[in-house]
Amino acid sequence: MSTLLSVRGLAKSFGDLQALRGVSFDAHSGEIVAVIGPNGAGKTTLLSIIAGAQRQSAGTVRCDAAGASHDVGWAPQQAAVYSKLSVSENLRLFARLHRVADPERAVARMLEQTGLAKRAGERLERLSGGNRQRVNVAIGLIADPPVLVLDEPSASLDPGQRERLWEFVAGLAKAGRGVIFSTHNVDEAQRYADRVIVLDRGDLRFDGTPGELMRAAGEDVRGDLERALVAFLARDEPR
Numbered sequence: 001m002s003t004l005l006s007v008r009g010l011a012k013s014f015g016d017l018q019a020l021r022g023v024s025f026d027a028h029s030g031e032i033v034a035v036i037g038p039n040g041a042g043k044t045t046l047l048s049i050i051a052g053a054q055r056q057s058a059g060t061v062r063c064d065a066a067g068a069s070h071d072v073g074w075a076p077q078q079a080a081v082y083s084k085l086s087v088s089e090n091l092r093l094f095a096r097l098h099r100v101a102d103p104e105r106a107v108a109r110m111l112e113q114t115g116l117a118k119r120a121g122e123r124l125e126r127l128s129g130g131n132r133q134r135v136n137v138a139i140g141l142i143a144d145p146p147v148l149v150l151d152e153p154s155a156s157l158d159p160g161q162r163e164r165l166w167e168f169v170a171g172l173a174k175a176g177r178g179v180i181f182s183t184h185n186v187d188e189a190q191r192y193a194d195r196v197i198v199l200d201r202g203d204l205r206f207d208g209t210p211g212e213l214m215r216a217a218g219e220d221v222r223g224d225l226e227r228a229l230v231a232f233l234a235r236d237e238p239r
Contacts, residue, residue: 002029003064004178005050005072005147010059012045012202019045021202022059027147027178032169034189035182036229037199043182044151046199048076050180051149063147073140077152079132083125087116087135090124091142098143110138114168130161137168148172150181154188166192190225200233 005027012020020042027033035043049056051074063071081090091110095103111117114134124132133153140148150169154162170192173179183189189196190210198206198213206213211221217228217235 003027004029005180006060006062006064007050008060008062010046010049010061011057012042012049012054013057018202020049020056023199023202023204024059025197025204025207027180029146029176029178030173031194032173032179032181032192034193034196035180035199036184036186036189036196037205038233039184040201041199042202043199044077047149047151047180047182048074050147051076071145071147073143073145073148075136075140075148075150075153077155079136079139081124081132081135081139084123086121086123087111087127088120090135091138094139095142100143106142106144109144110142113141114138128161129156130158130164133157133161133165134168137165141172146176147178147180150179152183153181154183154185162188186226186229196225198229198232206232 003026008024010020010023023046035046037043048054050061051072053074085093088107088111091107092103095106100106111120114137116131116134116138119127119131124135137150154165157165169179193210195208196206196210196213197204206216210225213232214221214223214225214228217232219228219231
């Protein structure tokens with residue numbers, strides 16, 4: 001797999017609070033990477049910096065995809081969409097904000113890829129949570145970026161909506177995109193991620209496959225990843 005994204009020495013401070021401390025990792029073409037860890041670990045801060053939504057205090061983020069018009073697509077947990085506008089109107093607006101060369105073609109492509117073509121004329125306020133999240137992801141993809149970053153993408157979805165979302169995300173990875181997502185649902189990381197990155201109090205504590213994390217925590221690879229994560233993080237806790 002070719003490297004799409006390189007993160008090196010990423011740090012972020014908010015006054016005296018160190019939200020990130022020298023985080024480094026790579027993301028590759030066709031790979032789904034889950035960022036997991038407890039509340040306050042720095043997951044959203046990390047993803048928002050990668051997406052360019054906020055600035056780091058130190059370190060670098062570099063996208064290595066040649067010819068990309070927009071390096072990283074961003075789908076935050078709280079979508080910045082317009083509920084009074086239709087699906088296609090939202091997509092058209094964001095295509096223009098991203099200065100996409102052919103907005104109408106980009107809108108048609110995303111309606112098709114996300115399965116929203118039949119909903120194109122509906123206002124967002126009338127959509128289900130699952131379809132609203134599809135719009136959020138479509139906006140992140142509107143400029144055809146090689147890397148897509150998703151912050152808690154399934155947080156408000158029911159089981160069926162979650163399954164359809166992950167089928168779509170898996171299709172993006174199969175087509176060669178790199179996908180990085182954060183989640184508190186560790187089962188999602190175990191089921192869908194090729195790699196997991198564990199953050200704890202701003203430090204990167206682990207980077208490897210779900211099975212490798214299980215082994216590092218002394219668990220059977222077919223066991224419970226959430227239990228393994230708790231055990232792994234507890235190893236260095238003060239007694």
